[in-house]
Amino acid sequence: MSKMVEIRDVDLIYHEMQGETLALRGLSMDVAQGEFVSVVGPSGCGKTSMLSMLAGLLQPSGGTLWVGDSSPGYMLQRDHLLDWRTIEGNILLGLEVKRICSREKRAYALSLLEKYGLYEFKDAYPRQLSGGMRQKVALIRTLACSPSLLLLDEPFSALDFQTRVRLANEVYDIIRREEKTAILVTHDISEAISMSDRVIVFSGRPAAVKAEHRLQLKESTPLRRRSEDGFKEYFDTIWKELDNEENR
Amino acid sequence: MKKIDNTGQSEQHSAFLRAQARKTRLIHLMRYLLLALFLLAWEMAACVGWIDPFIVSSPSRVAATIGRLYQNGELFLHIGVTLFETVVGFLIGTLLGTLLAMLLWWSRTLSRILDPYLVVLNALPKIALGPILIVWFGAGVKSIIVMALLISTIVTVMSVLAGFMEITDEKQLLMRTLGASKWQILRMVVLPASVPTFMSALKISVGMSWVGVIVGEYLVSRAGLGYLIVYGGQVFKLDLVMASIVVLCALAAIMYYGVAYLEKRFAHWRAHA
Numbered sequence: 277m278s279k280m281v282e283i284r285d286v287d288l289i290y291h292e293m294q295g296e297t298l299a300l301r302g303l304s305m306d307v308a309q310g311e312f313v314s315v316v317g318p319s320g321c322g323k324t325s326m327l328s329m330l331a332g333l334l335q336p337s338g339g340t341l342w343v344g345d346s347s348p349g350y351m352l353q354r355d356h357l358l359d360w361r362t363i364e365g366n367i368l369l370g371l372e373v374k375r376i377c378s379r380e381k382r383a384y385a386l387s388l389l390e391k392y393g394l395y396e397f398k399d400a401y402p403r404q405l406s407g408g409m410r411q412k413v414a415l416i417r418t419l420a421c422s423p424s425l426l427l428l429d430e431p432f433s434a435l436d437f438q439t440r441v442r443l444a445n446e447v448y449d450i451i452r453r454e455e456k457t458a459i460l461v462t463h464d465i466s467e468a469i470s471m472s473d474r475v476i477v478f479s480g481r482p483a484a485v486k487a488e489h490r491l492q493l494k495e496s497t498p499l500r501r502r503s504e505d506g507f508k509e510y511f512d513t514i515w516k517e518l519d520n521e522e523n524r
Numbered sequence: 525m526k527k528i529d530n531t532g533q534s535e536q537h538s539a540f541l542r543a544q545a546r547k548t549r550l551i552h553l554m555r556y557l558l559l560a561l562f563l564l565a566w567e568m569a570a571c572v573g574w575i576d577p578f579i580v581s582s583p584s585r586v587a588a589t590i591g592r593l594y595q596n597g598e599l600f601l602h603i604g605v606t607l608f609e610t611v612v613g614f615l616i617g618t619l620l621g622t623l624l625a626m627l628l629w630w631s632r633t634l635s636r637i638l639d640p641y642l643v644v645l646n647a648l649p650k651i652a653l654g655p656i657l658i659v660w661f662g663a664g665v666k667s668i669i670v671m672a673l674l675i676s677t678i679v680t681v682m683s684v685l686a687g688f689m690e691i692t693d694e695k696q697l698l699m700r701t702l703g704a705s706k707w708q709i710l711r712m713v714v715l716p717a718s719v720p721t722f723m724s725a726l727k728i729s730v731g732m733s734w735v736g737v738i739v740g741e742y743l744v745s746r747a748g749l750g751y752l753i754v755y756g757g758q759v760f761k762l763d764l765v766m767a768s769i770v771v772l773c774a775l776a777a778i779m780y781y782g783v784a785y786l787e788k789r790f791a792h793w794r795a796h797a
Contacts, residue, residue: 331701350701356694360716370702373712421702 279344280425280457281307281330286339287482288325299325301482302339307459309344309424312451314460314468316514317478317486318521323461326483327427330459347374349423349456351431355414357402363389363413364398370421385420392416392450408439415447419454426451428460432467440464444471445499465518469510470498477514480521487517581766589767603771605748606737609665610779613672614733618726620673621680626710628681629688646682650675650736654743663744672736676729683728687721688714723787730783734776749775 288300299322307313317323328334330343331350357366367385371377389395394413402410411431418426431447432440448471451458462468468475472491479486489510495501533541563583569575570582577585593599628635654671661667691714699709741750749768756764 333697333700347703350698352694352698352701354694356698358713358716360719369712373699373702373704373708 278309279306279342280309280311281305281344281459282340282342283326284340286326286329286336286341288322288329288334289337290325298482300336300484302484305476305485307457309457310455311474312448312458312460312472314462314472314475315478316462316465316468316475316518317483318480318518319463321478321481321521322483323478324429327429327459327461330425331427343425345423345425345457347421347423348425348427349418349421351415351418351426351428353430353434355402355407355410357410357413357417359402362399362401363394363405366402366413367417367420370417374421376421381420381422384422385416388416388419392446406439407435408443411435411443412446415450419450419456424457426456426458428458428462430462431460433462433464440467441499441502445497448498465511465514466502466507467498469493469507469514470501475510475514477517477521486521487514489514578760579762581763585763586767586770589763590771593767599771602747602749602752602768603775605665605745606741606750606772607775609668609737609740609748610672610730610733613669613736614676614730616669617673617676617733618680618729621677621725621729622684622722624677624681625684625688628685629714630706630710635685642678642681646678650678651739654739657740658744665745667744668737668740668748671740672733675732675736679732680725680729683725684718684722687718687725690721691717719790720787723783723790726783727780727787730779731776734772734779738772 283303283305286300286303287298288303290297290299303326315323315326325334327350329336329341331348332343357363358369361369364386367389368377368382371381371385386395386398389398392412394409394416397405397409397413402413405413411434415431428447432444435443444467460468460471469491474491475489476485477487477489478484491506491510493501493504493506493510495504501507566580567583570577570580570585590599593602628638650671653674654667657667657670657674661670695713695717696709699713704712737748738750738753741748742754745751749772752768753765753772756762756768
């Protein structure tokens with residue numbers, strides 16, 4: 277399988293008036309095309325910084341970074357839909373910004389809305405939608421630009437538990453169906469195990485890869501995985517690894 | 525989010541609605557009553573001789589003065605002059621203030637450099653600059669407009685910039701992940717998101733323009749409501765002063781409600797956000 281992301285010995289230093297912070301030290305990891313990888317780690321360990329680097333928003337202070345998609349899709353914790361734009365206007369935002377809003381791209385974006393059950397809200401405003409629906413619109417806004425790599429930065433953490441689980445299931449389905457590569461950053465171990473092919477555990481700051489688990493689960497949907505036998509074992513292992521990091 | 529169906533409302537709910545409507549009517553009634561009582565008391569006091577109508581005028585004398593001004597055609601001349609100065613000062617001031625705020629938002633460095641100057645300019649009573657303006661722009665309409673413009677520009681810069689800064693970094697981050705340029709962030713997120721702030725800035729700025737114009741007219745001018753007030757004071761025609769103030773009140777209120785109406789129309793999405 278060909279590579280989508282290659283991170284080699286990457287350091288990241290933040291400079292502030294109070295001093296410098298080493299956020300990442302000697303981080304190395306790969307992500308293959310079509311793979312769904314989750315990254316878990318103690319809070320503030322530099323998971324988001326890694327995504328920002330992959331998105332090209334931050335430059336590494338050392339090491340090399342290679343991403344197979346020049347403009348990966350990015351999904352944030354909050355949907356940040358623009359209140360004054362309709363749902364259609366919101367999903368076309370990326371295309372407008374990139375000045376590639378052709379008739380075909382527009383039709384593609386609308387077809388995504390239709391495929392994932394939001395077409396009837398095309399002319400509605402974000403305030404008329406529930407939190408889960410809004411986050412789904414945010415995903416479609418990201419997909420409309422046809423990225424091959426998706427960077428998900430705790431996209432479900434602002435939602436209530438039920439919505440979170442249900443939406444994770446749907447988003448997983450969408451990402452699989454659209455054949456995207458995805459990197460999910462989360463602090464929710466269950467979410468990571470239920471959605472991914474592989475879970476990478478980061479150490480505390482400065483972050484590096486502490487452990488890696490290639491998941492061998494039979495079920496394929498996040499919802500069913502949650503009740504699978506192996507799920508609990510993975511959960512306990514990763515929990516312990518994180519616990520050690522937090523109390524270090 | 526769902527609208528409650530009004531057709532199937534309970535008896536209790538109808539009673540609640542009726543009570544609310546009654547209360548609103550009462551409030552309106554009290555408003556008019558208060559004004560009527562005030563005018564009546566003022567007129568009576570002047571009539572009976574408790575107060576000297578020569579010094580405090582009276583509603584009937586004010587009305588008579590407005591009538592006379594209307595008949596000899598002066599009323600609309602003065603209103604026109606003042607209104608023109610205010611609207612021009614207000615529009616240019618708002619435009620200039622918004623452009624400056626955009627510039628300061630654009631360059632954090634420039635904003636940091638200019639910060640102390642803005643603070644001083646904001647703190648300075650702009651009226652103190654009156655004599656300088658008269659020397660520079662002449663004793664006439666130009667000076668008055670510049671005065672109004674100066675005052676409204678500075679409040680606009682301050683409040684609009686504060687609104688721009690309120691827009692979360694995360695919204696801008698989202699735009700950057702989509703590959704947006706700074707200009708696109710300004711045009712597609714910052715400006716539209718600031719419409720509500722901009723509208724409330726307009727309300728402040730319209731009031732400030734009135735201050736600028738009236739003060740300007742106090743200093744220089746041969747026409748306008750501010751001129752009438754000063755002139756009336758100088759020749760001890762308090763009827764004229766009071767009449768001008770009444771007209772001014774009405775105009776300022778109309779303009780304020782005009783802006784408030786615009787605000788309501790443009791800021792509708794914020795109410796639900």
